[in-house]
Amino acid sequence: MLALYARTWWVVGLRGLLSIIFGVLALVWPEIAVEALVLLFGAYVLVDGIFAIASAIKGRREYAQWWLVLLEGIAGIAFGVIAIGWPRITTVVLLLLIAGWAIATGILQIVAAILLRKELRGEWLLILSGILSLVLGVLLAIQPQAGAIALVWLIGAYAILFGVLLIALAFRLRGWSRQTQGILRQA
Numbered sequence: 001m002l003a004l005y006a007r008t009w010w011v012v013g014l015r016g017l018l019s020i021i022f023g024v025l026a027l028v029w030p031e032i033a034v035e036a037l038v039l040l041f042g043a044y045v046l047v048d049g050i051f052a053i054a055s056a057i058k059g060r061r062e063y064a065q066w067w068l069v070l071l072e073g074i075a076g077i078a079f080g081v082i083a084i085g086w087p088r089i090t091t092v093v094l095l096l097l098i099a100g101w102a103i104a105t106g107i108l109q110i111v112a113a114i115l116l117r118k119e120l121r122g123e124w125l126l127i128l129s130g131i132l133s134l135v136l137g138v139l140l141a142i143q144p145q146a147g148a149i150a151l152v153w154l155i156g157a158y159a160i161l162f163g164v165l166l167i168a169l170a171f172r173l174r175g176w177s178r179q180t181q182g183i184l185r186q187a
Contacts, residue, residue, distance in 0.1 A: 049076025
């Protein structure tokens with residue numbers, strides 16, 4: 001695996017450069033980042049919903065409350081289709097969409113944990129993740145503009161840092177590749 005990365009070190013570096021460019025654009029031109037976030041969010045919750053439905057169907061014979069996971073999956077697919085179907089929705093609508101999804105997911109996770117408390121060890125983790133989703137949803141619903149700006153800045157900063165790290169890794173891989181080729185030539 002390392003040899004593959006070392007041979008294609010420049011691809012790692014290119015990924016880093018593209019990440020930095022995206023990060024700078026996200027900070028300088030947040031409208032583009034928000035539109036990309038709409039599509040990424042839509043794809044994420046759509047796939048998450050599909051996996052939740054698959055889990056519900058697989059567990060329907062073992063768990064009486066399988067329908068809660070099914071509802072969570074249906075909600076994810078619905079929100080995903082809405083986000084992908086209207087990619088030019090405004091920042092406020094995007095954040096309200098995310099807030100609605102987070103609130104619905106949080107409530108369903110808390111209810112599932114309460115109903116499964118006798119069957120599930122560590123149900124507090126499910127309750128905690130539900131509370132976290134619920135809090136995020138409420139905060140985004142109360143202050144969607146601040147949430148959008150913070151989200152874009154956070155993603156932009158992350159993308160820049162991620163890109164710098166990938167470029168640093170690319171140079172290390174390049175050095176390792178040259179060192180390995182030198183050793184192979186001597187042998």
